[in-house]
Amino acid sequence: MKAWRGKCLVVDLTRGLIKTASLPRRLLESFMGGRGLGVKLVYDLAPRRVDAYHEDNVIVLSTGPLTGTKFYGSHRFAVVSKSPLTGTIFDSSCGGEWGSQLKAAGLDALVIRGRAKALSALIIDEGEARMVNVEHMAGLSTVEAEAQLQRDLGREFRVVCIGPAGENLVRMACIRAGEGHVAGRGGLGAVMGSKRVKAIAVRGSKSLEVHDEEKLRNLCLLAFKRLQSNPITGKALPSLGTSFLLRLINEHRMLPAYNYKQPFFEGSHEISAEIFKSSFYKRRKGCPNCPIACKRLVEVDGVEGSQPEFESLWALGPACGLSSPKELIELTWLCDKLGLDTISTGATIACAMELTELGLLRPGVGWGDSEAMKKLLVDVANRRELGDLLAEGSRRLAERLGKPEVSMNVKGLELPAYDPRGVYGQALAYATSNRGGCHLRAYMVAGEVLGVPVLLDRRDPVGKAELVAFYENFFAAIDSMVVCKFLALELDEEVFAEALKAATGLPFTKASLLEIGERIYNLERLFNVEEGFSRVHDTLPERILCSPDAPPLSDMLKAYYAVRGWSEEGVPSEDKLIELGLPGERVEV
Template sequence: MAKCGGYMGKVLVVDVKNRTTSLYPWSDADREDYLGGKIMAAKIIRDNVNPNVKAFDEENIIVVSTGPLTGTNAPASSRFNISTISPLTGLLTSSNCGGNFGLSLKRAGYDALIIKDKSESPIWIEITEEKVLFHDAKDLWGKKVSMTQEALDSEAGKIVIGPAGENLVKYASIFSGERAAGRGGIGAVMGNKKIKAITAKGNLRPKIAEPEKTKEFYKKWIGSLRDHPLTGEQLPKFGTAGLISLMQHRNILATKNFKYGQYQDFQKISGERLRKDFLIRNKGCVTCPIQCGRQVEIGSRVVKGPELETLGLLGPNLLNNDLELILRWNLELDELGMDTISTGGTIAFAMELNEKGLWENNIEFGKTENISEIFEDIAYRKGIGNQLAEGTRYLSEKYGGIEFAMHSKGMELSAYEPRSAIGQGLGYAVSNRGGCHLNAGYLVLFEGLGLSIDPYSTKAKAELTIMTQNIMEATSSAGNCLFTLYAMLPKNLIRNPNSKVTRFTNKLLTTSLAASIIRFINKADEKLLPIKLSQIPQIKAIELVTGMKMTIGKLKNIGDRGYNLERMYNVERGVRAKDDFLPDRLTKVTQREDEPNSYVPLDELKEKYYEIRQWDQNGIPKKTKLRKLKLIE
């Protein structure tokens, strides 16, 4: 059992081939170094999966992991992580989910679940406090996501796949309730192992080191989230969809396969219109005070509405202004068990291939009547759907168009057009899992969606990207939603964007002085930063829950360790500097004639990034860095 609070103290290993279970050794020292979540999963995968193993090899494993805040009633702490080798990128991938499975896994007595080997026939797995049972899933195989979940215990937490996962679509997702662990094709790995679903159920709770102090601190934390203009006003009112209008204004709304950064009909698919014409009520993840989710009515069903990424990539990126249609498409893709981001990105690329005469496929920008049929064809790998199911990189290698194939490391980019947010562009390129806005460090929050630092300046962008990546890695591994980090931006700066103080701050953050300070913070040993920051309440929460001493220096270093651990393993799988790339459209073509700097100067940004990360010119972490992080002897 764990001496640290916040943990159940057990990691369950399930061998689906031999129908056996065991426990994986995970010590309190491991908990101090890796916390949990995606960093814990990266450590387990690197220690157990040979770098030559491919996604669909039976030697590949799936790790489902929680953090120490999960199950403690911390705000927005129902998050759990799923990591594996991605069939889309061929690299270590992770995907985070806000469904109830992580909470239920802890209540069954486990901090994490490791799935190994491969079943010969479809099964579903039942996990309780007392036992693990393997059930025949022949009656579930072939069912869509909601029907699968309805057929299982209504009181249990669940993760399930849809037809896309069964048919090994390279960007198939895993669902828990209405929430998706969407990216990287983890649903296809689960389908390849012939696992249709896993349930977990129990009544156990993790012990908390300082229960009364924790309860009081959580009340203050929730109050600060509700008092912040982003987490207490914008997200509850409009959800992530509320960013559409701001992205339009900032020239970062991906349009027509990222050819443009603005869409003339943006108001028709905006968060404001979604709220006015379609919103039934707000809904959030378990334990979340923000409640950014949208509930909409489709036919006779009230279901989850689309997030910003879905609106952007199935709307402007396809030149589609029909919001009602996007609502329906979002439901269709969820039922099939497919990532809306990669689906939208792949279809947009196919549209441009068709437009340029490189692949005649009857998929056209602005033409929507055949898209639902295409979704089905992808999920069941019928006709051209069989090729679309492989993703953008595959299509570009087969038909050409590499210069406008919107992916990095094989993962399709999310909806932020980076030529007017070049720090976000750097993040896309160096992200461990590929074209992900969150693993990128989400610098777009500083470049126009929260603050308004110069989006075209290279100053301090590498430094800020590393800082945000490290803090986000650690926050995620604690089991906390990354949206809570929005509140680290001082609320007065957000409420008063035109004040002298805000304008000064925006200018200061892209100066040599700011770059030097942030560089020092990024490189500093944790002993040099022995403080707690009220802007990052996760620091104190982790300390109160676990009993571990936690400072900004230690939290930052845990994130740094996690980011470099994933990088080190991907390097072992063959990643080098050449793989930290963006397509030529984003790095060699200006977005707008009136702004000559509206492109991503990737080589310059990468050079700075590597130097601060202490990676060599090939993008390989230096041994001195790895020793400092305790990743090698």
């Protein structure tokens, strides 16, 4: 096979066994890699209704056919498991160099099952793997853990690791893959922690053979011209990073503040992208072989680090009533070191702030209190005092205090920075997302606000069901190649199909690409249905639905299910499953 390795590493921590297994060609052609391959492996290998922290749950780290090639935005990998925060199947896409190193070590994926007897690290060197005891690394931050392993093994090793939050099974613990690169949402870092895996270090040097190197290079030249001419990928992101969105979304009255109590933030001008650029900016940074280079390095008190992304700015800023750029940088860095997802953590703190305001949380935390927030982050990661309550996420926190409506979540996942009262397509995408309240299953903001590829009426529900289903399928395919979604702000499915064709030699087309995405999305839905999820969970928070400008969600869901070929309860029909070949031949590794 070209572009794929056809192999995965299987680690059984309970039995102390490590083996290499073959990945059938049919499996890779049907699910591609990355998210799709991970979803199929988790669906087949993890028992239904198993607790996310149980040793029988599995976690998969998976590359795609474009990972490690010269195609732009392809130095990525996916992490897939059952989420301890939502109970759904969950994937997270991550950039950096770790995925390319796994591919260079001769592997497409890594499957981890069981539980180690003590805190351990997995070392993969040119495809050979071993487990080592790292009890001496207990409690280390993600930055410290990475540095320690690179000192011990060599700086050429790339490391994914968890911080104290993952070790302590905080339900929004993330996985860090180097400076500025995080598999952030859904608590997958806590799944690693439940298996007592502190880190995975990998080194590889095997070359990757593709079908048509020249065609892939020519596609990159074409993509470069298009990306540079696009006002977002060619100007806004390279110049300001994702934080350019903050002022724009606020101007549209779609930037929820104070735990979604209002749709705009009066202090947004104090934390705009321009403020960060003028006061803290040092230089641009990008993933390997990326012409967009959207990441920014900033400096505070002589210390350099990543500038907060838009979602982090919002979750720790407007959502919590905070408008200090310096404090937001420090809070974001602290989350990164502790191994906490900034979105769910910030949203959970915002929930706690409202519960404090209601007199239900004592001692609590007040709006915009950055010093209290810093202490709370450390307490959350270590499950101390009030932090132990917040470590469960906003849904469980609010339910415990008898005010479930104060948690702004879908399926247990805290909503991100786009208020669905102002953007109806995104509202439907939140409700139908297989992983919960997420803007990246179908980024409808692109058309409804940014005008990509064309500007849509953001409060018109007509036609949104078809568009949401299309983007859910398209993005499932993108996450399985694995490439960065920012490319899709300019490049269409035809370009990606040609890139896959050049890499693998297989006859990918626009239609076959979208069919793979649809297959993946339906298998995720099938997993969730078997876990007890149904139409009742495809909803939005009460605060949204009771608003005068609430989206007509019930009618939109009905249209969406019809487009999907699902029942009125949101269950994939037998005909749809047969059409997509699902659930497919069971994978045994």
